[in-house]
Amino acid sequence: MALRxxxxxxxxxxxxxxxLEIALHLPLLCVDKNVRYVFVRSKTALGRACNIRRKVIACAIVKKIRSPLVQQINTLQSEIEKFCGSRI
Structure with a gap:
């Protein structure tokens, strides 16, 4: 929803x-919306990172103007760009 x-x-x-087909449309949608995306290995670990006990197939990071996480999100995006060599 946040992506669309x-x-x-x-x-x-x-x-x-x-x-895997349930998540394969997401990279194409990200390209259409000009949003970065990254794959992680485990849906269990992604669920834990989201502070949810269930497995999570995908999640969206939403940037709020006054959020204390804005700097961390920017740093994460920069690291992904460095790792991949260009904007995802």
Missing amino acids: RGLAELIIIAANAEP
């Missing part, structure tokens, strides 16, 4: 989603 509404700054997708 234009609110997402970064999309994180679990590479071990089963079936």
Whole structure:
């Protein structure tokens, strides 16, 4: 929802989603919306990172103007760009 509404700054997708087809549309949508995305190995670890006990296939990072996380989000996006060599 956040991606389609234009609110997402970064999309994180679990590479071990089963079936994988449920997450394969997300990179294309990210490209259309000009939003960075990254794959992580485990949907279980992604769920833990989201502070949820269930497995998570994908999540969106939404940047709020006055959020204390803005600097961390910017740093994470910069690190992803360095790792990948260009904007995702």
